[in-house]
Amino acid sequence: MSRSVFETSIAKVQGFTGHAATDTLAVEEPLEIQLGYGPPADRKVKSISVTMRTPGYDFELAAGFLMTEGVIHDPADIERLGYAAEGMDESPEEESETTILPYQPRRNIVRVDLAPNVQVQIAHIERNFYTTSSCGICGKASLLALRSVCPPRVRNDFSMSAELLYTLPSQLRDAQTIFNNTGGLHGVGLFNSNGELMSMHEDVGRHNAVDKLLGSEFLIDHVPLRNTLLLLSGRASFELLQKALMGGVSMVAAVGAPSSLAVQVARQFDITLVGFLREDHFNIYHGAEHITGCESASREEHQ
Numbered sequence: 001m002s003r004s005v006f007e008t009s010i011a012k013v014q015g016f017t018g019h020a021a022t023d024t025l026a027v028e029e030p031l032e033i034q035l036g037y038g039p040p041a042d043r044k045v046k047s048i049s050v051t052m053r054t055p056g057y058d059f060e061l062a063a064g065f066l067m068t069e070g071v072i073h074d075p076a077d078i079e080r081l082g083y084a085a086e087g088m089d090e091s092p093e094e095e096s097e098t099t100i101l102p103y104q105p106r107r108n109i110v111r112v113d114l115a116p117n118v119q120v121q122i123a124h125i126e127r128n129f130y131t132t133s134s135c136g137i138c139g140k141a142s143l144l145a146l147r148s149v150c151p152p153r154v155r156n157d158f159s160m161s162a163e164l165l166y167t168l169p170s171q172l173r174d175a176q177t178i179f180n181n182t183g184g185l186h187g188v189g190l191f192n193s194n195g196e197l198m199s200m201h202e203d204v205g206r207h208n209a210v211d212k213l214l215g216s217e218f219l220i221d222h223v224p225l226r227n228t229l230l231l232l233s234g235r236a237s238f239e240l241l242q243k244a245l246m247g248g249v250s251m252v253a254a255v256g257a258p259s260s261l262a263v264q265v266a267r268q269f270d271i272t273l274v275g276f277l278r279e280d281h282f283n284i285y286h287g288a289e290h291i292t293g294c295e296s297a298s299r300e301e302h303q
Helices: 058-068 122-128 139-149 168-175 177-182 206-219 238-246 260-269
Strands: 005-014 017-026 029-037 044-053 078-083 109-114 186-191 197-203 229-232 251-254 272-275 283-286
Touching (some): 005 177, 238 260
Parallel strands (some): 251 272
16 A cells, blocks of 8 residues: 555645645646567567556556457466566566565556557557547447447446445445545445455545456456446546456446446446436436336336
């Protein structure tokens, strides 16, 4: 946790009286993801993304980003994974370190070296990184681009009871240790059909938290995650539904609101989507038949 939090002196005001105090903040630092590709005799390295993130689980974040963008499809596509600033000469055992490491500012560049046989089209990658909010493409183009790279879909047979759904937000909050210390992080959790929390990650960026979670599952070859629910501590955007789709997730629930394009993704790719999930209410935007115990819920969704 030492890389993820930072203590600072503040003036704390209660009413009209102030006093000196110490506050714990979530760390936010840039992470550059570099991609190494091509045959050994003609190896190329290119920086493909810079994101503001909470340090920790950087390798999972990089792997999750590349997987959800359709650059890699199998853990075997990755030949080496490490911090570029420390060189790529370390042993695989040292490079596979995935726990939160002692704070070291130079560890802000992750290099992912792909196996020589992995084909990479950089022009295609740059043209289709549609998850950035500044990409300027319309919703229809976003959906078409997503359809061209998403893995094959199978019938969605994942269901969960409304009773279990109501318990998920509190389970996620209880597991968010850094959020409990700082109040400044997004959390995402992966649940099975019994409502059991299987994995959880936090980050200052909600997309980074999802990449860390999906990347950790990808690296241990658990993707596609067909029999799982992804819980988001905030809103559900197109970007997060895209990542859930690439990870094979069958149901997404969000404490906040979904966007219009997120709902379109859910309906086109048959991902059950729940929004405004609180202690005693939620909205179903797609897949009402997959939520049991609330039989009066409408089976019809407006297009």
